[in-house]
Amino acid sequence: MDQIGFLEPRPAVIARRREIVADLLDLLPPGCLVHEPRELVPFETDAFVSYRRLPLAVALPETTAQVAAVLKYCNRYGVPVVPRGAGTSLSGGAIPQEDAVVIGLSKMSRILEVDYANRTATVQAGVTNLNISDAVSADGYFYAPDPSSQLACTIGGNIGMNSGGAHCLKYGVTTNNLLGAKLVLIDGTIVDLGGKGLDAGGLDLLGLVCGGEGQLGIVTEATVRLIAKPEGARPVLFGFDTSEEAGACVADVIGAGIIPVAIEFMDKPAIEICEAFAHAGYPMDVEALLIVEVEGSEAEMDAMLASIIEIAGRHGVKVVKESQSATEAALIWKGRKSAFGATGRIADYICMDGTVPLGQLPHVLRGTAEIVAKYGLRVANVFHAGDGNMHPLILFNANDPEDAARAEAAGNDILRLCVDAGGCLTGEHGVGIEKRDLMRHQYAEVDLDQQMAVRAAFDAQWLLNPSKVFPLEGRPAA
Amino acid sequence: MTPIHEPLSEEAAARLVQVAALSRSSLAIRGGGTRGLNAAPDGADILSTRGLTGIVAYNPAEMTMTARAGTPLEVVEAALTENRQMLAFEPCDLRGALGSSGIPTIGGVFATNASGPRRFVAGAARDSLLGVRFVNGKGEVVKAGGRVMKNVTGLDLAKVLAGSHGSLALMTEVTFRVLPVPETAVTIVVSNLNDAEAVAAMATAMSMSVEVSGAAHLPESVRGRFAGGVLPDGAATVLRLEGLAASVAVRAEKLAATMASFGPVARLDADLTARLWREVRDAAPYADGTPRPLWRVSVAPTAGHQLVAALRLETGVDAYYDWQGGLVWLRMEADPEAALLRRYVKAIGGGHATLLRARPEVMAATETFEPQADAVAALSARVKASFDPAGLYVSPLIDRKQGA
Numbered sequence: 001m002d003q004i005g006f007l008e009p010r011p012a013v014i015a016r017r018r019e020i021v022a023d024l025l026d027l028l029p030p031g032c033l034v035h036e037p038r039e040l041v042p043f044e045t046d047a048f049v050s051y052r053r054l055p056l057a058v059a060l061p062e063t064t065a066q067v068a069a070v071l072k073y074c075n076r077y078g079v080p081v082v083p084r085g086a087g088t089s090l091s092g093g094a095i096p097q098e099d100a101v102v103i104g105l106s107k108m109s110r111i112l113e114v115d116y117a118n119r120t121a122t123v124q125a126g127v128t129n130l131n132i133s134d135a136v137s138a139d140g141y142f143y144a145p146d147p148s149s150q151l152a153c154t155i156g157g158n159i160g161m162n163s164g165g166a167h168c169l170k171y172g173v174t175t176n177n178l179l180g181a182k183l184v185l186i187d188g189t190i191v192d193l194g195g196k197g198l199d200a201g202g203l204d205l206l207g208l209v210c211g212g213e214g215q216l217g218i219v220t221e222a223t224v225r226l227i228a229k230p231e232g233a234r235p236v237l238f239g240f241d242t243s244e245e246a247g248a249c250v251a252d253v254i255g256a257g258i259i260p261v262a263i264e265f266m267d268k269p270a271i272e273i274c275e276a277f278a279h280a281g282y283p284m285d286v287e288a289l290l291i292v293e294v295e296g297s298e299a300e301m302d303a304m305l306a307s308i309i310e311i312a313g314r315h316g317v318k319v320v321k322e323s324q325s326a327t328e329a330a331l332i333w334k335g336r337k338s339a340f341g342a343t344g345r346i347a348d349y350i351c352m353d354g355t356v357p358l359g360q361l362p363h364v365l366r367g368t369a370e371i372v373a374k375y376g377l378r379v380a381n382v383f384h385a386g387d388g389n390m391h392p393l394i395l396f397n398a399n400d401p402e403d404a405a406r407a408e409a410a411g412n413d414i415l416r417l418c419v420d421a422g423g424c425l426t427g428e429h430g431v432g433i434e435k436r437d438l439m440r441h442q443y444a445e446v447d448l449d450q451q452m453a454v455r456a457a458f459d460a461q462w463l464l465n466p467s468k469v470f471p472l473e474g475r476p477a478a
Numbered sequence: 479m480t481p482i483h484e485p486l487s488e489e490a491a492a493r494l495v496q497v498a499a500l501s502r503s504s505l506a507i508r509g510g511g512t513r514g515l516n517a518a519p520d521g522a523d524i525l526s527t528r529g530l531t532g533i534v535a536y537n538p539a540e541m542t543m544t545a546r547a548g549t550p551l552e553v554v555e556a557a558l559t560e561n562r563q564m565l566a567f568e569p570c571d572l573r574g575a576l577g578s579s580g581i582p583t584i585g586g587v588f589a590t591n592a593s594g595p596r597r598f599v600a601g602a603a604r605d606s607l608l609g610v611r612f613v614n615g616k617g618e619v620v621k622a623g624g625r626v627m628k629n630v631t632g633l634d635l636a637k638v639l640a641g642s643h644g645s646l647a648l649m650t651e652v653t654f655r656v657l658p659v660p661e662t663a664v665t666i667v668v669s670n671l672n673d674a675e676a677v678a679a680m681a682t683a684m685s686m687s688v689e690v691s692g693a694a695h696l697p698e699s700v701r702g703r704f705a706g707g708v709l710p711d712g713a714a715t716v717l718r719l720e721g722l723a724a725s726v727a728v729r730a731e732k733l734a735a736t737m738a739s740f741g742p743v744a745r746l747d748a749d750l751t752a753r754l755w756r757e758v759r760d761a762a763p764y765a766d767g768t769p770r771p772l773w774r775v776s777v778a779p780t781a782g783h784q785l786v787a788a789l790r791l792e793t794g795v796d797a798y799y800d801w802q803g804g805l806v807w808l809r810m811e812a813d814p815e816a817a818l819l820r821r822y823v824k825a826i827g828g829g830h831a832t833l834l835r836a837r838p839e840v841m842a843a844t845e846t847f848e849p850q851a852d853a854v855a856a857l858s859a860r861v862k863a864s865f866d867p868a869g870l871y872v873s874p875l876i877d878r879k880q881g882a
Contacts, residue, residue, distance in 0.1 A: 118779050118804075119684060140687070164628055169627075195829065196777075197776045197829045198779075199776050201829075203641070203645070203875070207637025207640070208633060208861070257563075257659075299728045300729075356626065389627075422626070424626055426629075428628055439632065446620055450864075451632050451633045453865070454865070458860075
């Protein structure tokens with residue numbers, strides 16, 4: 001298996017490194033540029049840790065104007081730029097390279113305004129996802145998208161990747177909860193898209209920027225929707241003897257017109273890993289577990305649960321366990337949300353993110369098991385079943401290059417399986433470098449050409465996060 | 479007579495666009511022709527989706543449907559109703575207000591991003607659009623997105639095509655999310671609030687854990703034209719709750735108790751609720767058979783009534799509010815007052831105003847859509863060029879004068 005490639009660093013940029021650093025030092029206040037090689041190391045990768053490249057320098061601007069100044073400079077001198085939030089990308093979206101200036105938004109981490117009458121929060125891009133919910137929680141509100149990394153990941157990064165989370169089944173992903181953004185274009189122009197209104201005039205450029213993986217510009221501020229917290233929420237555990245039964249149960253619940261706020265799936269290896277870590281009280285004598293969360297008034301939760309339990313019964317559910325307290329409910333979610341971290345304690349893993357139509361879940365689960373077995377590896381499945389967004393964690397030993405190559409090959413086979421089942425390569429983690437070279441499996445040349453033409457409308461020189469998303473060969477000349 | 483092209487297949491549409499590109503002619507895309515906006519400008523042919531019809535795939539259990547762009551909306555809705563499902567974003571039918579005829583199409587719904595009262599909880603049309611097939615300005619057939627709920631694979635072209643009003647490409651096929659029809663619905667009516675009080679009451683309702691799925695304020699001037707005149711005297715502030723019957727009953731009690739501190743409270747049953755919100759959605763009070771200018775204005779929810787109050791001091795207006803006050807349906811007595819309106823929209827924090835109806839000569843002299851800031855307009859023009867380099871598709875959304 002070949003390593004994922006990066007664009008060749010531009011020799012002209014590498015040659016001018018010292019001048020570029022000196023110029024950027026002039027553009028930024030003291031303490032806002034990292035350029036000593038030793039200090040650049042923390043920025044060499046993100047959560048896709050198999051790949052590491054040192055950047056040329058890291059700019060840590062404090063204002064939108066400084067972001068604009070750095071971008072304008074880089075545009076003028078043809079210097080690639082890699083935007084960075086908290087560096088939690090699972091697809092390598094924030095991995096830099098030797099000729100690139102990283103623009104990190106960590107110093108822009110203020111909540112600028114909370115407006116309850118309009119139910120919006122306007123925040124700087126470096127604010128963490130959880131900070132928004134924490135800031136409004138006491139007043140009865142929350143920000144809905146909740147990626148597992150929400151403690152660390154930033155809203156700017158969420159916008160870049162159009163992040164999801166467990167509760168998106170009901171509330172939607174980032175793009176459905178984003179009302180406005182301040183965007184700095186590669187030439188330093190600052191544009192305001194959207195606002196506090198529920199829709200904006202003109203073309204929906206915000207809809208392109210969200211999920212643009214930092215290739216269309218850098219978002220420095222965002223206005224997001226706040227939602228009133230539900231009266232109550234109750235996660236319930238459903239244990240099954242087979243993954244197929246659990247998968248079929250999910251399809252039937254949704255098909256019956258019941259939309260819980262979340263339906264999470266874990267197979268036996270995932271249950272064991274998460275239970276050992278979180279002691280959440282997961283049943284250990286089942287092959288597959290669903291965490292179904294319902295919310296609302298007691299009456300509503302009871303009615304919904306009764307229907308779900310009835311459907312689960314038809315699929316041979318073995319264990320139904322309701323959380324009896326807020327503490328128990330929190331533990332159930334802690335186990336689920338720490339799945340990646342807990343897995344990391346017992347093995348190296350790569351996490352896939354394909355999404356498939358619900359009816360295909362049993363087929364794809366079976367296929368995944370076969371693929372992983374073929375490569376002689378193990379897999380733990382833990383994912384958002386309600387919207388078909390699968391996360392097989394392929395376990396391997398990173399110290400064994402052959403094992404690592406097998407894991408990568410198995411992952412690619414699984415993603416092809418997802419696409420062939422009518423799904424897509426990535427539901428919420430983004431393409432980054434990880435899935436870049438599989439894009440032609442999902443899209444025809446003409447489809448990719450159209451996307452690249454739109455990309456070029458924002459960044460004609462292909463300076464923004466240039467090694468990502470689109471296969472390196474077949475790109476238009478900049 | 480303006481030539482009208484009605485290709486019967488996607489391939490035929492693509493060939494037609496290729497020929498038009500060679501001859502450097504212009505095309506104005508038309509769906510059902512219900513908006514009255516797409517009278518083709520000088521020299522442009524009409525490219526109609528009328529020949530591209532049919533539901534391609536519908537899997538109720540997966541809650542997605544794929545249909546060709548020219549499929550009548552009523553065909554889509556009939557298939558959904560059979561399975562107790564719906565388009566959650568409640569596309570409006572403005573034929574009454576616009577005095578237009580024609581059959582609304584599913585492609586037109588997405589091309590205009592038509593989105594109704596459930597906007598807060600179900601999003602807009604763009605939020606339900608999962609995938610698109612389209613013919614770009616080079617005559618290439620392109621696909622974007624897919625048929626799954628969560629998909630971040632590459633640029634989200636479906637988003638920018640939704641609401642693009644035919645300015646970028648000819649959508650030939652759309653795949654969208656559908657949702658179950660709620661078991662029941664009820665409307666809580668709070669009477670006699672002025673606009674400002676109503677906005678405060680709606681904000682309070684939306685802050686509660688009762689999941690309001692519609693919040694509109696119908697001032698006294700329009701109240702009688704809703705729900706067959708059964709709403710109590712005085713302005714009516716209306717709040718919709720939907721869901722399982724047991725749950726709706728509990729939530730309605732809770733909401734009514736809180737709203738009682740704002741004004742007298744009444745309730746509408748499920749049938750009247752369905753009728754009322756359809757009328758709110760469709761600007762029914764302005765289906766008045768007149769050409770008096772009609773605007774759709776989107777601003778922050780708390781700003782809508784400020785805008786109307788400011789306008790009232792200078793001109794004759796009538797208005798009602800959806801989206802908790804943020805969507806203003808505004809009828810001018812005489813002149814559209816575009817400059818005045820747009821100045822005030824800016825002054826109250828920004829938003830956008832779309833002129834939906836006026837005498838033809840007034841329509842022609844007024845910018846239909848909100849003019850964009852220069853940098854945004856330039857960027858939009860570049861995005862248009864990336865779909866349609868020769869500027870083949872004409873649409874009032876992107877003025878060709880702004881071309882890059």
